[in-house]
Amino acid sequence: MEIDYSNIKVIGFDADDTLWVNETYFRDAELEFAKLLAPYETANKIDQELFKRQIENLPLYGYGIKGFILSMVEIAIELSNNTISNTTIEAILNVGKDMLNKPVELLEGVEKVLTTLADDYRLIVVTKGDLLDQERKLEKSGLMDYFHHIEVVSDKKEANYSKLLNHLDIKPSEFLMIGNSLKSDILPLVNIKAHAIHVPFHTTWIHEQVKTSEKEYKNYKTLSSVMEVLPLLKKTPKSKV
Amino acid sequence: MEIDYSNIKVIGFDADDTLWVNETYFRDAELEFAKLLAPYETANKIDQELFKRQIENLPLYGYGIKGFILSMVEIAIELSNNTISNTTIEAILNVGKDMLNKPVELLEGVEKVLTTLADDYRLIVVTKGDLLDQERKLEKSGLMDYFHHIEVVSDKKEANYSKLLNHLDIKPSEFLMIGNSLKSDILPLVNIKAHAIHVPFHTTWIHEQVKTSEKEYKNYKTLSSVMEVLPLLKKTPKSKV
Known part of the structure; x- marks a missing residue:
């Protein structure tokens, strides 16, 4: 069945690993951390313990770099x-x-997609990182003007x-979410009958990974590049008559 | 000149030290920190250095407890x-x-004020702390249902x-802000021609204090308790005829 996108008014873009590179910086930081702790433990054990502690601390610290530190x-x-x-x-x-000072590296095609869609839709950013960090990245990215505003949520559940x-x-x-995380950007939307388009990034944090059973029979599209949303969403230009 | 509040549609409440106690917990934490560092420095020097460092780190860490830690x-x-x-x-x-686990202690009269105003206005929370921390406090406070939503901003400037x-x-x-910080909740609103009502808390973080010259000739009210907003804002009940 073809999905009907014609009612959509607002498009929410995930930020990290959808608009710009992020997970790569966390992986790099984990490598550096493992080097600093190399006298005490294997890299594998350090990785595992850090991951476990992040999950334990999530209810208290939330997502983002400060809690990670x-x-x-x-x-x-x-x-x-x-x-x-x-x-x-x-x-x-x-x-x-x-990490907080890293430059913002846009993913391919992002700017073209935003320029094209901004005419026909209200675009917003929906992210669960630190507000200040996300605002800083949005500013550095030069993409600010495409977005009506930025919504920072404490989690991305239904x-x-x-x-x-x-x-x-x-x-x-009337809402479409575009993002790289099945767990955070796609499945909750499908469950509340909103639209979602999945554009995977090459690296996914293990906490964001979902089991295959959760993915089945779900009403969303997966694209290999954000550019591919354009043929689905671009409205035909109004006739000039 | 009497201020005319009749156009107001949305009322924004600051959260920390307006709805509930907050600054007191930071002061307590600073005392504990000074005790831990007592072998190295005087309490006064420790306080000063911590304050300076917080301000230096603000652009990177933003407001909230994690940056403070x-x-x-x-x-x-x-x-x-x-x-x-x-x-x-x-x-x-x-x-x-x-600090993150502290219970929420409502300030006097807050619940009465919200119950009364919720009928006539859209109420929101406008805060610059950590989103997760503020959502947690709002949940613990039992005040959630009075608010349409919570706006977390990275700073409170014009x-x-x-x-x-x-x-x-x-x-x-059409907007009124109610809060305890002249610098963050009042002056920027007055400058953009919105409404603001100042309800001071007994303790103000030094970063939030403003010089007297900045306070003069400004078009806002200062009240000694949040309860005093009611006679200013309560609409007369609609006639039943």
């Missing part, structure tokens, strides 16, 4: 049995600061999206 | 000349976690409020 400090102290040096802790804090639609005063059928 | 760790390492123990760093991380009004699709004269 705090989790790294905790794990460094624990895996070193309270012997990690102040210098290494400072180095860990700097790994975090470097309830968060329902609240968002309520806040936007639109029906689910 | 990270600044404490940095200062602990520096003031101890790289000799602070892992145990003390863990204690500092726990001071932060305790540009942020102008963007907010644009996003809400209302004119400045």
